[in-house]
Structure formats: structure tokens, C-alpha cells
Amino acid sequence: MMRVYVDGVGLLGPGLPGWPEARTVLSGNAPYQPRDVALPQVAQLPPAERRRTGAVVKLAIAAGLEALADAGRDAHDMATVFTSSGCDGDTIHAILTVLATEQREISPTRFHNSVHNAPSGYWALACAATAPSTSLCGFDGSFAVGLLDAATQAVVDQRPVTLISYDMPYPEPINRVRAITGVFAVALVLTPDRTPHSMAVLSLRLRQGDGGGTAMVEPGLERLRRGNPAARGLPLLVAIARCGDGGGGDVGIEGIDGAVLEISVAAP
Amino acid sequence: MFPLRLSHLCVATSLGLGIDPLLAALRTGASGLRPCTFQGATVLTHVGEVDALDGMHLPGSLAAFACRNNHLAELALRQDGFEAAVAAARLRYGADRIGLFLGTSTSGILSTEHAYRQRTPDATALPADFNYETTQNTYSLAAFLRARLGLCGPSLVVSCACASTAKAFGNAARMIAAGLCDAAIVGGADTLCLTTLYGFDSLNLTAPGPCRPSDGERDGISIGEAAGFVLLERASAPHDDVMLLGIGESNDAYHMSSPHPQGAGARRAIEQALASAGVAASEVGYVNMHATATLVGDSAEDHAVFDVFGDGVPCSSTKGHTGHTLGAAGVVEAIISALALRHQLAPGSPHTRTIDPAFRCRYLLESAALRLERVMSNSFGFGGSNCSLVFGLPR
Numbered sequence A: 001m002m003r004v005y006v007d008g009v010g011l012l013g014p015g016l017p018g019w020p021e022a023r024t025v026l027s028g029n030a031p032y033q034p035r036d037v038a039l040p041q042v043a044q045l046p047p048a049e050r051r052r053t054g055a056v057v058k059l060a061i062a063a064g065l066e067a068l069a070d071a072g073r074d075a076h077d078m079a080t081v082f083t084s085s086g087c088d089g090d091t092i093h094a095i096l097t098v099l100a101t102e103q104r105e106i107s108p109t110r111f112h113n114s115v116h117n118a119p120s121g122y123w124a125l126a127c128a129a130t131a132p133s134t135s136l137c138g139f140d141g142s143f144a145v146g147l148l149d150a151a152t153q154a155v156v157d158q159r160p161v162t163l164i165s166y167d168m169p170y171p172e173p174i175n176r177v178r179a180i181t182g183v184f185a186v187a188l189v190l191t192p193d194r195t196p197h198s199m200a201v202l203s204l205r206l207r208q209g210d211g212g213g214t215a216m217v218e219p220g221l222e223r224l225r226r227g228n229p230a231a232r233g234l235p236l237l238v239a240i241a242r243c244g245d246g247g248g249g250d251v252g253i254e255g256i257d258g259a260v261l262e263i264s265v266a267a268p
Numbered sequence B: 001m002f003p004l005r006l007s008h009l010c011v012a013t014s015l016g017l018g019i020d021p022l023l024a025a026l027r028t029g030a031s032g033l034r035p036c037t038f039q040g041a042t043v044l045t046h047v048g049e050v051d052a053l054d055g056m057h058l059p060g061s062l063a064a065f066a067c068r069n070n071h072l073a074e075l076a077l078r079q080d081g082f083e084a085a086v087a088a089a090r091l092r093y094g095a096d097r098i099g100l101f102l103g104t105s106t107s108g109i110l111s112t113e114h115a116y117r118q119r120t121p122d123a124t125a126l127p128a129d130f131n132y133e134t135t136q137n138t139y140s141l142a143a144f145l146r147a148r149l150g151l152c153g154p155s156l157v158v159s160c161a162c163a164s165t166a167k168a169f170g171n172a173a174r175m176i177a178a179g180l181c182d183a184a185i186v187g188g189a190d191t192l193c194l195t196t197l198y199g200f201d202s203l204n205l206t207a208p209g210p211c212r213p214s215d216g217e218r219d220g221i222s223i224g225e226a227a228g229f230v231l232l233e234r235a236s237a238p239h240d241d242v243m244l245l246g247i248g249e250s251n252d253a254y255h256m257s258s259p260h261p262q263g264a265g266a267r268r269a270i271e272q273a274l275a276s277a278g279v280a281a282s283e284v285g286y287v288n289m290h291a292t293a294t295l296v297g298d299s300a301e302d303h304a305v306f307d308v309f310g311d312g313v314p315c316s317s318t319k320g321h322t323g324h325t326l327g328a329a330g331v332v333e334a335i336i337s338a339l340a341l342r343h344q345l346a347p348g349s350p351h352t353r354t355i356d357p358a359f360r361c362r363y364l365l366e367s368a369a370l371r372l373e374r375v376m377s378n379s380f381g382f383g384g385s386n387c388s389l390v391f392g393l394p395r
Helices: A019-026 A047-052 A055-071 A089-099 A108-113 A118-127 A139-157 A219-227 A229-243 B019-028 B060-065 B068-077 B082-093 B109-117 B140-149 B161-177 B194-202 B264-277 B295-309 B326-343
Strands: A002-012 A079-083 A133-137 A161-167 A184-191 A200-207 A249-254 A260-266 B004-013 B033-035 B046-048 B098-103 B155-158 B183-190 B226-234 B243-251 B286-288 B314-316 B374-381 B385-392
Touching: A002 A019, A002 A055, A002 A139, A002 A229, A019 A055, A019 A229, A055 A089, A055 A118, A055 A161, A055 A184, A079 A118, A079 A139, A089 A108, A089 B109, A089 B194, A108 A118, A108 B194, A118 A133, A118 A161, A118 B243, A133 A139, A133 B161, A133 B243, A139 A161, A139 A184, A139 A200, A139 A229, A139 A249, A139 A260, A139 B155, A139 B161, A161 A229, A184 A229, A200 A229, A219 A229, A229 A249, A229 A260, B004 B019, B004 B068, B004 B082, B004 B161, B004 B326, B019 B326, B060 B140, B068 B082, B068 B109, B068 B140, B068 B183, B068 B226, B082 B098, B082 B140, B082 B183, B082 B226, B098 B140, B098 B161, B098 B326, B109 B194, B140 B155, B140 B183, B155 B161, B161 B183, B161 B226, B161 B243, B161 B326, B161 B374, B161 B385, B183 B326, B226 B326, B243 B264, B264 B295, B264 B374, B264 B385, B286 B326, B295 B374, B326 B374, B326 B385
Parallel strands: A079 A133, A079 A161, B098 B155, B098 B183, B286 B314, B286 B374
Antiparallel strands: A002 A184, A002 A200, A133 B155, A161 A184, A200 A260, A249 A260, B004 B226, B004 B243, B033 B046, B183 B226, B243 B385, B374 B385
16 A cells, blocks of 8 residues: 655646636536636747647646646656656657658657657756656556556655646547547646645555446546546546545546556545 | 666567677677668668568467567567566566566557558548557557566556666666565567658658767667567575666756757766665766767767766767667666676677767777676667666675
8 A cells, every 4th residue: 555645736628627626526516517628838938849839748738737836846856757648649640641651751840749758858848847757658547557656656766746647639540549538637746745735645556457447427527537548537536626625535546457546535 | 676686688689589699799799780671761771670570470369469569579578588487477476466667669650650551542541450559559568568478467658768668667666666566577669660760860860871879970870679678576585686776867858859968967867876776986887878879969978977987987889789779778778788797798889980089988899898796877868858777786
């Protein structure tokens, strides 16, 4: 059993334009009304770099910055774990489309944006973040994989770690063979010890098995959870949202091959 | 967290299958690089291609994972007694107590390149036999190894460009320290594809001839393909295996595809690795450099290594042997570092003729028999990702 504290949350998804609004919806105090996601520009980047950032980079950085502000932390020395199933599908599609032509002349900016760790790279540029940063993939289990890795790093290295999990739909034709629904990112600032910012304490255990993760009660949120690998974390966010009322609870987050990340969530 | 012992190794590179051809090349200076004829690519460059991949196929139950990247992983797994070592470890620890911490940069994207060329005329559909999850997706490599080796412990794929499989050692060490698993398989694969050939060409980073790391006339990288895996176990009982002693990770926060010119980020990774290992710079007998033969990258690393080690520590890049194997470079060079320790051999730098006169490190052009107890391996990647590993022999 591994224990970490949640000091900050960032969130961006359809009808969930940030943690304050999302907390109200997820704790059942307001109805869920899906709306398009507005992706903010990364104001911290120099203009040339800002123009080069794709949607998924904006998505990841927006959630990460909100979580850090919520936790009252600076990005500069914050270790980060980025996790995503597909990362920048638009860029991958653009490169594959050009490579299928005779010319095959791909853009150098597109090429360096195609790496799975592009959001981490732009995050570092935006925040002068020189601390260790990794970028992970666990297909549909990407959120659970990232959370387990971030929590492990927080506990073993005794330092705060920010998890940023994000996924968005591929364009056609990949969308037909890998359907990701909705644009969704969540970020959690995890600390090994309780701080004045701690809003929840998580006790995590990885159980191998045959599935059985917690579902969302609200049908629209359940569609989002099932459709987007980053949104697999929604049940955890519900439990964190309820900690404000002294609630919390036990949730199971779907991992890889039927594994479930079992998390007991309580007020700190 | 450390030490951890590298109890078993396996590798497949353009030099051949298994440890033996790699070790022989380190001794003789042989190179696996040759002019690129890969799948009709028109990029004028050299590559390190694995010939044994032609005609590969996977057995029935694993057929869905068929793609060049998983094929190369399979080739590596068949070498050096690795399968038997994993089977024994599975009995000893249990299938759920062995973690898989792998890395790749492009996974099975070559399969999607093929699929895009076979799209329906209106470009709306890929061929029916294209399987995204088991080929293109970055996690496919770990899903393949889980199925192939019958493992069900924690698993993940790190994709931090060319630092991927070096950084995976850190994930493994932390997970073992946290008690989430008792042993780990660390490594990965990266294979030739048009995405990286044309991508590095678009950045003017591919050399027309074989790459010449740290040469004053270096003119770019040679892309190689490779797979390698390491079985990592706690070093509780006495043993004589090479050990992982420490890791340092940092981010440049400088540029997406170009390193900090004075190697500031690389230096932080190097210093953190030494601190993590409790090893003084003066104890390190050889540094396996990342040096890929780009103008800026090699110079930045020379700065970083000189700033920490001065001009007394022998160092070299082995990219002239294998090519730059991108996401696999970390594990390939971890294995080379282990071989250096096992065989008391510091590798040289094939194809490098004249060391850049501006460089200050003690760079080895040819392999040398040296007494080695501690070595370092550096891996740096796009996105400013830096990782240094320290290996050593038991004292």
C-alpha cells in the first residue's frame, strides 16, 4: 500500500472547464452539461514556440498549470509524469499523410512535435522546468500507469510530483481504428507528506485481475470515462471532490490487461 | 534503491544477434552502418539495419503484434539465454512480481506508414488488417512482452525520444524500491521507419556517410535499429554481476530539438547520477557518451563531460558501431557499459578520424584495455530529456 497526498487538481474536458466547476459537478451539486472545450494558448511560451504548439500540448499544459496554481507550487523544480495513449494524433496524421506521397517532405517542426514527450518539452520551455520529467503510455490504462508511477516517484524520491494525463481524438482515418472521444486532461500535484494545501490522501494498491473499475453514475460522464484514456481517472476525481464534505471513498481505476488500481480516498 | 544487478542481458543490433557480435565489434572496431536502401527511402544516408528482420513472423497467438518493432524485440528476446532466465525468474518471483519498464520512440509506426499508403481511394479508411493497438500504439511493445513472456506485473512504456530506455531504468528502480515488484525487465526497441529517416533529414541532421561522433568534420547522425533487454534484480546475495548504481534525470528547458549549447542540462543529469550512486567523478573509468555526431549535440556533451570529469576520464560514443538507435540507445549503451565492465574494455569510436580540436574530453578513437570499476552512460533526447546511468562491479 502506497500513500500520497493530493495538493492540487487541474482539469479540462467537455463541460468541465477547470477544477472549481468540475468539483461542483462531480460531487453531484450541479448537473453535467457537456460543452466544447476551449484550449487556451500557452501564454508563457515565446511567440515563435507558442505558434508551434498543437492542441494536445495546450491541453496538457493548461491542466498542469491549474493544478500547480491550486497547490501553490512553482513548476521550475517540480518533477512531472506526463501520460497519454496517443499524444498528438494531428501531427502523426500530418506526417503519415505526407510520407504516403511521392515527395515525403515533412516539416521539421512537425517532426519534433511528433515525439510522445512533446508536451513535456513545451512544458519545460514554458515553465523553465528543469526537474526530471517522463512521458508514459499505457494504452487505455495510461491514467492508472501514470498515477502509479508518479505516486511511486513521490514516495521513493520524497519529493512532490505532478501527474498530467491527457488524450484527444485522432483525425480520420486513424479515428476509425482507435476511437478516442472527447478532449480531456487531468493533472494532480502529489506530495509524500501532508501540507497545508493537501485536500485528499490516497492509498494505492495495484490489483492484477479481471477488471471491475469504478463506473461513473452520470451517463454522459461515463461515456467520457469509457471513451478517453485520461478520463479513466474521473472516479478518482469524484472521490477527491467529495473529500471537501468529509466524504472520499474507495475507487478502482482501470489499468492494463484487467489490472485495477485500487485507491482509498480520504480527507487528509 | 541501489544497487540493482543486471543479472541477464540480451541484444540485437545491426552488428548481429546477441551479445557476441556486439562484443566482437567493440574489440575490433567493426561497424554495422551501410548505405540506406530501406524500403525505397530516398534519403542519402547510412543506416544500421538488422537483416534478420526480413521474413520474420510471430507464432499464432502473438500474430496480432506483428510489426517491425515487435519483431526486433522478439529477435532480441531469443538471444543470450534471456528467455530461460525470465522463465526461471518467473518461477522464483511469480509472474505478477516482475515488472516491465520499456521504452521506444516510434513503436510500430512503420505499420501505419504502410497502412496510409494502402488507404481507400477517398483516404477515409485504413486496410482491414491494420491493428493500431498492437502495432502503432506506444504501449504495444509492453503488451507484446507481457503476452510473450507470460508476465503480469506493473508495466509501462516510456517514450522520451532518445532517452527512453535509459530513463526506464529509473522507473524500474523506483518500483522495486517501493515494493511493487521484486525484479524488472528493462529495455526496448526502436526500428527503422520513414518517419525518422525523413524527419531527421528535414532537420538536416542525417549524415550522408557513416556518422563520425566527436569528429571535427562530423556532419550528422546515422539512424540505427536495435532492441535490448536487461533483467534487473536486487543485489542482496553476493554476486559478480554488473550493477546499476545510480541514475540522474533532468530537463534542458532550452529547445525542443537542440540541446543547451554548454550542456547545462546534461551536466545536471551527470552530477545527479553520480550523487545518486554515491560515486565520485574520479572513480569513473569510462563514459559512454550520447554523442550522435550532430554539430551542437556532441559539442554540448563535451562541455558537460569535461566540466564534471576534466580531461582524464576516457570516453567515447559507440554510435559508429550501431548507429543512433534512438529510443533503444539507452539500453544498448547500458549493455555496452556492462560489457565494458565485464571485459575491462573501453570501446572506441569507429568512423571518427580526427577529434574536434575544440573538444577537451579524453576521447578514445580505438578501444582500449582498461581497469574499470565504474562507468557512466549518457542518453539525451528531443524535448530536452537527459538521463545518465552509473554502472559498476561489486567490490
